[in-house]
Amino acid sequence: MITYAIGDIHGHLDLLRAAHARIASDRAAHGTLDAPVIHLGDLVDRGPDCRGVIQHLMDGMAAGEPWEVIKGNHDRMFTGFLDDIHHHDEGLRSDLSWLHPRLGGSATLASYGVKNAADRPIAPVHAEANAAVPHAHRAFLKHRPTWLQRGEVVFVHAGIRPGVPMDRQRETDLVWIRAGFLDDARNHGFLVVHGHTALDHATHYGNRINIDSSAAYGGPLTAIVLDGKKAFTLTDQGRVPLTP
Template sequence: MRSYAIGDIHGHLDLLKRAHERIAADMAVHGPAPVIHLGDLEDRGPDSRGVIGWLMQGIARGEDWVVLKGNHDRLFTRFLGDPWWEDPGLPRPLNWLHPRVGGAETLASYGVRAPADRPVEAVHADGRAAVDPAHVAFLEALPSHLLRGETLFVHAGIRPGVALAEQTEDDLVWIRQGFLDDARDHGPLVIHGHTSIDAPLHYGNRVNIDSSAAYGGPLTAIAVEGREVFHLTDLGRVPLLPG
């Protein structure tokens, strides 16, 4: 059973299209398979609106794509619902509009000004008016994980030792401590993003493919065959081995 996966996009439509080009080249050799996007479509990058719209259009025309929910996807929609909502995964005093989080860049892609000195209420009102409700509905409906064969796809990770049906969304979109430092076999191989690193790494029980597109790094695409993982490059497949 083959699957493809793409890491955290963060508003980089150009990188997303190139990742899909690498996947298309691999499919031309190995045949079609689902493409799973691990969430964080927006924030920090220049074209969050374009990323969301492009993925929605592809799914609407019948592409075999799955988009999972990341913490930034949740932060975006929750801000539009209530600008004072505090995400339990976001440490104070950070909020979605804080420069470290990147919400202002997302709103800018919709034509909304959100400088730090502008009242939150005004930014919220403009965001509600500018953001396409279809984009909000799309993001709110995203699943938090996908179990496919021997592989579990999820944005951040899982709470080790907890059954999949009992995992919380907070953990699935936010977890680091307790997951990243746990070397036990989780059953399925966990493919995740959320924690930025320089290049995709295979840890044996999990594979992190967030290669820091949010901070100027590349956007990783992989092919997964059973429990074998291949990094897709412009020159083709490169095995991604544990260790």
């Protein structure tokens, strides 16, 4: 069972296109043309072309590309803000907001033509954002699944609550969790492939693989391929084994 996965994109359409190109080369070399590509969420925030990333993924899926997109916490904060000017995501620290510079929401709105969102009164920013963001983009993000399973591998944005069956997991854990998951070395009964916690490079921990390689902060965007539970990082030169 062959599956491709791409880590946190954060508005970097150029990196996403390059990751798709590496996957296309691998498909051609290994005859895996129908294998799905699972994008692990955080399409938006911090990067320069969040709108372009969403549109690119929507267009590809509409054209029949075997792509899946999982919801990330930044995607949820974006739609939450559009729905309610006072929205504060359950997983976010109380002293921060989606438009705080650390979160990067203003970069998302700038890609839709709403400029300097973090430096202006929130009411006009909210009104402009609702006028600028297409309904189709909002609906696309809101209706993304929070996890997918392929054989012995579960794909999720942030991680899982260990010991809780997948059909009883809370969405907030699936898109936000760190403590209680990253430090848990138990065998979950499946391999977890996730992002959310930025690293210098994709890392295999035995029971999980983190493929958020810090595209949001100037790092690369990682694409991997899994053959069952065997993982490989995709490079311009081909597959590189990704092992614990």
